[in-house]
Amino acid sequence: MKFMPKIQFHIIIPGFLVSLLLAGACSDLSEYDSEQVRSTLNDSLITSTESWDVQMTLMQQEQARISIEGSYAISYQSNERSETHIDGPVYVQLFDTTGAVETEAWSKKAIYLENKSEFELYDSVRVLTNTDRELYSDFLVWSQKTDRITSPRFVTIVTPTDSISGRGFDGLTDLSSYTIDEPRGRLIVD
Template identity: 30%
Template structure:
């Protein structure tokens, strides 16, 4: 096991930053898995370098074999453009598919509404999402 402190990593595609990650500490385990016991903060950028969303979790774990991230504890995802925020206690991020999902209870704060539910599948920037079992009061605009 290797321990690294005060990490700031950048994931790039075609010379553009796509994801910025900050962590106070992580442990690189045998096999390439990574444990972030003190939490993680990530920023996601579009193809023009504009920040689309952020993700914060009290704890995180990266499963190298599946190329899958798991955030636990207080997990928060913010969509900057839509001014929406997702809160849950556990969230998975499939980086190759740019998707996030959970089977846990979720709260989504929109500009005028709060939606509750159990289970969620979404784009990583929260621009499009489906709550599996929604609850709460919210307005629906007729078209």
């Protein structure tokens, strides 16, 4: 039996806007001042939505591309930003063009930045590919636009034949090709 997430909506109005509204209610504002208050109020409203036991699926060309699960999520919507914060444990699946799981990832927290089409994974990040390649880090970004994963921080990659660590990572989601800016480690060359 699948549980439906519990959802709550909130609208957050900053305190200075409440003061402006009360001042406007207590005295007559010019049409210009009234328009400024309305404009500021519309720009400053933040809507939030909370969900529990969440599962998100992002579609790309009518196919599931990424699935992400978490225990709790809160989404923020405003004119300037649209993002979803997901608390974990977080579990991510990336699918290839056939619909098979290509890469899995685990972390304690994630953020989806809708405007950038990016997922940020935080704290104890572990990535496992279907070719037994693993990546460990404390921060990782997956870009839907470029279909790459990156990290400016320290990473460790373990493959069936070698392991390498370093700072600054950029690579394909299946870890078949990647670059580490400041590498350290051991490598077996045939």
